Amino acid sequence: MRTENRVLCSLIFFLTFFIAFNVVNGEDPYRFFTWKVTSGPIYPMGIRQQGILINGQFPGPKIDTVTNDNLIISVYNYLTEPFLITWNGIQQRRNSWQDGVYGTNCPIPPGKNFTYALQMKDQIGSFFYFPSLGMHKAAGGFGGINIYSRPRIPVPFPHPAGDFTLLAGDWFKRSPRVLKAILDSGHNLPFPDGLLINGQGWNGNTFTVNQGQTYRFRISNVGLATSINFRIQGHTMKLIEVEGSHTLQSMYTSLDIHLGQSYSVLVTANQRPWDYYITVSSRFTKPVLTTTAILHYSNSWGKVSGPPPGGPTVQIDSSLSQARSIRWNLTASGPRPNPQGSYHYGMIKPSRTIRLANNAPVINGKQRYAVNGVSFVPADTPLKIADYYNIQGVFGVGSIPDSPTWGSGYLKTSVMHADFRSYIEIVFENWEDTVQSWHIDGHSFFVMGMDGGQWSQSSRLRYNLRDTVARSTVQVYPKSWTAIYMALDNVGMWNIRSQDWARQYLGQQFYLRVYSSAHSWRDEYPIPRNALLCGRAFHRRTRPL
Structure with a gap:
């Protein structure tokens, strides 16, 4: 299709979209972005690598937006491979079609484009996006998302003098193709080669401040394999927000x-x-990897010298204590005027308990990772699309149990059923010697408690029923458990995954099908007219809005 025809079709689609949902969205603003995804040279650790660039940038462009804004992001794929972007922590209310993982979306073919239509519905806070297919994340393609409160909604701190985004995490000198080959051969990833801050190594970034003024730092761990510790020499940090x-x-x-x-x-x-x-x-980790940036006073008298300040390394107890100390500000407004604490999450009785245990089975002679004994394998058709068109044989609801089986692992395209508007308890159980990190797309959840040892029903006596924080990613310490409460208030096919990307790639993930029998636009938007179709749905036609 010629470029002008594609542009015309896109404009018609978004005009239709706007008219259809104008009643819902009211006068919420629209922000339009055009992203060109290319491969190009980067030098994050002093050597030339091929990275994934967005509009020529590594990391990609930062998105600054406001609660309830509509983002129209047209992504053109100039790579030689299919490509997808997912929006880490952005809930996609009634719109899992935009989630950007293979379970919901067909990849953008080389030379083609797809336009995401996202709404920052009832969200504030700090998030990021990244490429979700294969090991693309190891080449870049990530960027920050900052959602600011609407002007009429007060925030519980004075307006800062500046707002800095720091995307930090581990990095490998090997290409994504080599890392993928290592995993496909049945081996785990090697130890990372270093750490980056905003795509740069040692002292590669400078953040300039004025003496006496206060600044906001938004820090995200965009790495593949390791937890990080963040600190600023000689300064204390006041925590104000966690994932919205x-x-x-x-x-x-x-x-x-x-x-x-x-x-x-x-x-x-x-x-x-x-x-x-x-x-x-x-x-x-042993050894400990370290990288630095510079906090530069505008009236500085001198440069940094000597080694950077040391931090915690392998101690678990201090990390656990810190995690427990993070509490919700009950008197602060979130994206709406009412206080966060007006939602009494601890007074709702869950209707279902799901226990999820990670394990590392060897299947068919190769290293795999699993949830409740099931190691996820992608289907030939995205699950959300197969579900919409009722294509049989792609997946089976109930193909993963609600509790650990403790048996040997097996391969399956695992999907778990859940009822819309139910309120559930999920317990993540970790019997390995490494820290696990779990993410749930499309939802935020309340971190009720975490501790060492075996979870039991008596563990609920130690839950925080009053002011625990709501977030979308949570850690589980070695030989420990973490429990969450979650309201299933978002219909769709949602990815539950390890944020350790090798584990995710080798099967430590599954999909939660949050289902409503009403099939109403009130609960979920219809398939977008511009939806890409592939696999067994390749010859289907999308239905008009």
């Missing part, structure tokens, strides 16, 4: 940020005018 929830404003000298997690802190430039290290180090 305003928190009690506790002070920290360092913060553990696990794979896929995002935090916001306020830092006041109240030290003598100098340059200071911003330090990120790997957590729970």
